[in-house]
Amino acid sequence: MPVITKLDRSNIDAYVAQPGIALLNWGGPRAPQSSMFDAAFRDLSEHYPEVHFAAVDTSKDSELAASWAVAHTPELMAYRDGTLVFDYPGVLPVPAVETLIDAIGSLNMDEVRRGVDGHGPRLHIVMQPTGSVAFALGGNNDQGPTRPPG
Numbered sequence: 001m002p003v004i005t006k007l008d009r010s011n012i013d014a015y016v017a018q019p020g021i022a023l024l025n026w027g028g029p030r031a032p033q034s035s036m037f038d039a040a041f042r043d044l045s046e047h048y049p050e051v052h053f054a055a056v057d058t059s060k061d062s063e064l065a066a067s068w069a070v071a072h073t074p075e076l077m078a079y080r081d082g083t084l085v086f087d088y089p090g091v092l093p094v095p096a097v098e099t100l101i102d103a104i105g106s107l108n109m110d111e112v113r114r115g116v117d118g119h120g121p122r123l124h125i126v127m128q129p130t131g132s133v134a135f136a137l138g139g140n141n142d143q144g145p146t147r148p149p150g
Contacts, residue, residue, distance in 0.1 A: 005054040022052040026075040028059040
């Protein structure tokens with residue numbers, strides 16, 4: 001049974017701050033790509049009970065979406081222990097999300113937090129043209145995370 005928490009402005013901050021991995025699917029019922037990703041997201045939630053899955057309906061609160069810098073749907077944000085480690089606007093294939101979950105689980109969060117503060121390595125997540133996903137920590141002189149072409 002899929003367990004996807006519905007988020008709004010009353011519970012989103014606490015949700016992303018919780019320990020572990022939290023995936024947020026920003027979408028709306030009028031966006032065909034959102035509907036397509038919603039089905040895959042539900043299936044993934046059944047296979048990864050240790051991951052917190054949540055959905056935010058941007059059509060119900062466009063101001064919330066704007067305050068979180070969500071311009072297009074769907075958009076997938078991933079948090080680990082309250083730290084944003086991934087943000088991708090667009091539809092990701094299921095194998096990429098599975099690889100993402102595994103990679104997030106193996107992150108050294110002390111290194112990631114240093115990168116977020118600008119004093120250490122930064123998390124880089126890149127999709128290859130073949131569709132495979134690469135995850136790595138870069139040096140502190142890097143420009144920041146690289147988004148896959150969308």
